Amino acid sequence: xxxxxxxxxxxxxxxxxxxxxxxxxxxxxxxxxxxxxxxxxxxxxxxxxxxxxxxxxxxxxxxxxxxxxxxxxxxxxxxxxxxxxxxxxxxxxxxxxxxxxxxxxxxxxxxxxxxxxxxxxxxxxxxxxxxxxxxxxxxxxxxxxxxxxxxxxxxxxxx
Numbered sequence: 001x002x003x004x005x006x007x008x009x010x011x012x013x014x015x016x017x018x019x020x021x022x023x024x025x026x027x028x029x030x031x032x033x034x035x036x037x038x039x040x041x042x043x044x045x046x047x048x049x050x051x052x053x054x055x056x057x058x059x060x061x062x063x064x065x066x067x068x069x070x071x072x073x074x075x076x077x078x079x080x081x082x083x084x085x086x087x088x089x090x091x092x093x094x095x096x097x098x099x100x101x102x103x104x105x106x107x108x109x110x111x112x113x114x115x116x117x118x119x120x121x122x123x124x125x126x127x128x129x130x131x132x133x134x135x136x137x138x139x140x141x142x143x144x145x146x147x148x149x150x151x152x153x154x155x156x157x158x159x
Contacts, residue, residue, distance in 0.1 A: 004143050008150050009037045015157045016047035021097035023153075024050040026063065026086040028077075028103045029114060031055065034146045050094045054086070064089040078105050080115040084126050087119035097121050098157070100149060104131075106138050114141075116149050118156060127156050 016023055025035050035051030038044050054060045057077055061069045068085050075081040086101025098121070104114030112133035117126050129152060133141045 004033070004037045005147050005150070006037070006040070008147065008154065010041050012150050012154045012157075013038065013041045013044050013047055015154050016098075017043065019097075019157055021157065022047050022049045022094075023098045023100070024048075024052075024090045024094040024096040025100045026052045026054055026060070026090040026102070027100075028053070028055055028060070028086075029106045030102050030142050030145055033142050034100070034102070034149060037146055037150070049096045050090065052090060052093075060086065060089075063093055077103060078113065078115070079103070080117065080128055080130060083115040083117035084119070084128065087117040087126065091119055091121050095121075098153065100153065102145065102149065104145075106133075106141050112136075112141055114145050116145065116152070118149075118153050120156070127152060 027034055032051060032053040038048050057072060064085055068089060071081050071085040083101040083103050087099040091099035099119040101117045105111045114131045117128045119126050133144060
């Protein structure tokens with residue numbers, strides 16, 4: 001898999017629009033590339049509300065306050081619990097329908113692990129996934145994460 005699937009991103013924006021939903025993101029290891037992919041779609045301003053690139057823990061905690069600091073201390077910044085807290089925090093900040101939190105390590109070939117959480121404000125429900133990425137370079141890994149997140153979020157909205 002190479003590159004971001006722009007057709008799937010466009011489909012996500014359409015599903016959000018059709019359902020009257022909005023989206024906000026808190027990205028870490030993807031560095032804002034998911035927000036960039038979404039805002040490349042014409043009309044995304046109707047559904048995309050906010051994107052925060054919280055690469056450092058300092059700004060994860062800035063948005064998430066004590067709850068985020070506690071989560072990071074108890075589970076590490078590279079954990080599903082932190083991804084879930086990021087997704088919830090961005091909803092608490094923006095009031096969007098859906099929030100996405102992405103955290104992980106994209107370093108050495110043996111340390112490419114990522115956790116993604118999607119939070120649905122209306123149902124107070126999380127969908128999550130963990131990726132162990134091997135062999136691809138950093139940018140390819142980001143694209144894999146983004147494509148999987150877009151696919152999962154589109155599927156969730158379609159239910």
